[in-house]
Amino acid sequence: MLYPLIFQPVFKERVWGGRELQRLYAKPIPDDQVIGESWEIADRPGDASVIANGPLAGKDLRWLMEHHAAELLGDARPAAGGRFPLLCKVLDAREKLSLQVHPPAQRAAELKGEPKTEMWYVTDAAPDASLYVGLKQGVTRAEFENRIVDGKVADCFHQIPVHAGDTMFLPSGRVHAIGSGLVIFEIQQNSDTTYRVFDWNRLGLDGQPRELHIPQSLASIDFKDFEPKLVASKYNQAPQFQYRHLVQDPLFNVQEMKVAGVQTINLAGEVLRIIAVVQGGVEVIDPASTISIHLQPGQFGLIPGTLKSVALKTNPDTIFLCVEAN
Numbered sequence: 001m002l003y004p005l006i007f008q009p010v011f012k013e014r015v016w017g018g019r020e021l022q023r024l025y026a027k028p029i030p031d032d033q034v035i036g037e038s039w040e041i042a043d044r045p046g047d048a049s050v051i052a053n054g055p056l057a058g059k060d061l062r063w064l065m066e067h068h069a070a071e072l073l074g075d076a077r078p079a080a081g082g083r084f085p086l087l088c089k090v091l092d093a094r095e096k097l098s099l100q101v102h103p104p105a106q107r108a109a110e111l112k113g114e115p116k117t118e119m120w121y122v123t124d125a126a127p128d129a130s131l132y133v134g135l136k137q138g139v140t141r142a143e144f145e146n147r148i149v150d151g152k153v154a155d156c157f158h159q160i161p162v163h164a165g166d167t168m169f170l171p172s173g174r175v176h177a178i179g180s181g182l183v184i185f186e187i188q189q190n191s192d193t194t195y196r197v198f199d200w201n202r203l204g205l206d207g208q209p210r211e212l213h214i215p216q217s218l219a220s221i222d223f224k225d226f227e228p229k230l231v232a233s234k235y236n237q238a239p240q241f242q243y244r245h246l247v248q249d250p251l252f253n254v255q256e257m258k259v260a261g262v263q264t265i266n267l268a269g270e271v272l273r274i275i276a277v278v279q280g281g282v283e284v285i286d287p288a289s290t291i292s293i294h295l296q297p298g299q300f301g302l303i304p305g306t307l308k309s310v311a312l313k314t315n316p317d318t319i320f321l322c323v324e325a326n
Contacts, residue, residue: 087188122162124182
């Protein structure tokens with residue numbers, strides 16, 4: 001019954017957002033809002049992605065998980081509560097995000113939150129853009145707590161200049177923030193728990209300071225996580241394309257694929273996959289149903305885990321991410 005799926009994006013207004021998703025990817029964001037997040041594949045309470053193609057158009061991902069989970073997931077494991085295992089977003093950070101952390105799996109329940117491991121792939125970056133990830137070498141918990149009190153906790157964070165194509169892996173417990181001037185593909189565990197440490201003394205969309213979560217943050221932070229580096233994997237050469245491993249984790253695997261010309265790449269094996277196009281274009285073709293989806297930059301397509309094979313037909317000079325849920 002299932003076939004390659006594309007979904008309607010769910011837009012999230014954020015105080016740090018902007019309108020780059022319209023400029024870069026022609027996303028139909030509301031005229032009167034600053035959009036920080038476009039949820040491309042989501043199965044969250046109140047925010048389930050709606051199918052935009054084929055016979056199931058109009059149904060949502062929550063419905064799919066309730067009625068066709070085995071067919072959709074294949075061997076992948078669902079998230080807590082029988083939800084889809086991943087949440088995929090495009091982020092537009094015109095201003096810095098809050099300094100924050102997500103609870104690790106071993107502490108999440110007692111903190112009444114959900115663990116959240118994620119990765120960032122930078123698709124567009126201002127010349128001076130950077131990420132805040134991990135602690136500077138030698139920062140102690142006591143020093144970190146003192147800097148929270150005196151308003152200088154940002155000085156404890158490791159700051160990394162980034163450019164388009166850079167990738168950062170963020171396991172639960174790693175403190176982080178996205179700097180200003182960045183557009184990012186985010187692949188994450190299905191969770192929406194964020195504990196804010198510091199929010200740059202700004203006001204939220206409602207004109208009030210946004211809530212901080214200092215006790216929860218201190219209970220979640222890995223205080224031995226010093227100065228993590230960007231993913232530095234090398235490209236491998238296949239007959240039709242280049243690829244490199246970005247993430248290999250018990251939750252999900254991600255590869256970056258570069259294809260110079262028009263190619264048809266066959267993906268075999270019954271694996272739940274997500275294709276996210278960075279540049280160029282990809283047509284995902286299911287020979288069994290004869291249904292295909294055309295993915296442009298900024299779009300994500302879902303390949304159900306029980307499809308025996310699909311073909312990816314690429315435009316020239318295409319870059320895309322291939323995500324596998326575990």
